[in-house]
Amino acid sequence: MGVHILSTGSSVPNFSVENHYFEDMIETSDHWISTRTGIKKRHLAPSSHSLTQLAAEASNNALSAANIKPADIDLIILATSTPDDLFGSASQLQAEIGATSSLAFDITAACSGFIVALVTAAQFVQTGSYDNILVVGADTMSRWINWSDRSTCILFGDGAGAVVVGKSAKNSILGFKLCTDGQLNSHLQLMNVPLEAQQFGVTEIPQGHYNSITMNGKEVYKFAVFQVPSVIKECLNNVNISIDEVDWFILHQANTRILEAIANRLSIPFSKMITNLEHYGNTSAASIPLALDEANRSDKIQPGQIIVLAGFGAGLTWGAIVLKW
Ligand code: UT7
Numbered sequence: 240m241g242v243h244i245l246s247t248g249s250s251v252p253n254f255s256v257e258n259h260y261f262e263d264m265i266e267t268s269d270h271w272i273s274t275r276t277g278i279k280k281r282h283l284a285p286s287s288h289s290l291t292q293l294a295a296e297a298s299n300n301a302l303s304a305a306n307i308k309p310a311d312i313d314l315i316i317l318a319t320s321t322p323d324d325l326f327g328s329a330s331q332l333q334a335e336i337g338a339t340s341s342l343a344f345d346i347t348a349a350c351s352g353f354i355v356a357l358v359t360a361a362q363f364v365q366t367g368s369y370d371n372i373l374v375v376g377a378d379t380m381s382r383w384i385n386w387s388d389r390s391t392c393i394l395f396g397d398g399a400g401a402v403v404v405g406k407s408a409k410n411s412i413l414g415f416k417l418c419t420d421g422q423l424n425s426h427l428q429l430m431n432v433p434l435e436a437q438q439f440g441v442t443e444i445p446q447g448h449y450n451s452i453t454m455n456g457k458e459v460y461k462f463a464v465f466q467v468p469s470v471i472k473e474c475l476n477n478v479n480i481s482i483d484e485v486d487w488f489i490l491h492q493a494n495t496r497i498l499e500a501i502a503n504r505l506s507i508p509f510s511k512m513i514t515n516l517e518h519y520g521n522t523s524a525a526s527i528p529l530a531l532d533e534a535n536r537s538d539k540i541q542p543g544q545i546i547v548l549a550g551f552g553a554g555l556t557w558g559a560i561v562l563k564w
Pocket residue numbers: 266267268271272275276350389390391393455456457459460463493494497521523551552553
């Protein structure tokens with residue numbers, strides 16, 4: 240059974256913050272942020288704009304682009320690390336868009352989440368279990384930032400991206416490779432840190448609270464620049480496609496310098512890398528589907544072209560998918 244990406248959609252909050260705003264908050268500069276990361280502004284969700292709402296907006300855009308009714312969706316996979324509900328927000332999303340016949344569940348794989356979710360969806364279509372699947376990558380990282388930590392607070396933005404995948408004679412997903420190295424987990428975390436505890440005799444049962452994001456930027460940078468080109472090469476090799484045959488690379492938008500270094504290692508022109516960091520910063524699980532949607536809606540990517548998607552981030556996790564658009 241072939242798996243085809245029928246449509247894309249995305250959404251970001253209206254409110255945005257430019258780099259210079261941070262100059263009054265922390266010791267930084269627009270120059271440092273733009274030259275070290277490529278980011279110029281990021282969109283941030285106010286308290287009235289939930290993760291579920293952002294995901295629903297992106298989903299509705301993808302559903303109307305595919306001309307598919309919510310009731311025709313069999314499965315919703317929501318990739319997020321920042322659900323409104325720790326039990327998962329896919330059910331809230333299902334209710335919000337009225338996809339009443341679908342199973343809905345979350346996947347947590349940080350910035351690789353959308354890649355993992357798309358591969359998961361493809362398995363369900365290929366086995367004939369489901370016909371139409373809504374795959375969403377959405378994150379509100381702003382809710383989990385320590386705004387006085389200059390090494391992380393300038394990086395992240397909020398957003399959501401979605402695709403509808405369906406069974407088809409045409410096959411879009413030619414190959415994939417997903418990886419995890421849990422030994423490197425401490426380099427990027429959002430840890431549960433008990434602040435209070437209930438005493439049962441001598442035993443303390445901790446209350447759940449989460450810390451803000453902590454990141455060893457240098458280590459994550461080195462990991463991305465080393466592992467991402469290697470997983471892309473392996474993935475392309477497995478499906479007998481040469482690097483020169485790839486029309487576009489849509490990678491997780493973490494840092495323009497990371498994308499430049501990866502392009503260098505792959506010996507490809509940077510013009511083949513689709514980037515939108517300048518406008519959105521790092522939107523975690525949303526970054527790949529957001530960039531994919533923009534490239535699709537602007538007709539940058541064309542039917543028949545070969546596209547490589549690749550994600551990397553906390554876990555540490557990374558992975559690539561080779562698509563025929
Ligand atoms: O999506 C998940 C995956 N995440 C990533 O891929 C992020 C990967 N890492 C990065 O993108 C980069 O490591 C950062 C953008 C986070 C940092 O850039 P860097 O070039 O690696 O900077 P650095 O950490 O080596 O810091 C260089 C200097 C330090 O000062 P000293 O020690 O040289 O005096 C930092 O304290 O820059 C300082 N610095 C800042 N200065 C101004 C760190 N953050 C800032 C800041 N403004 N916002």
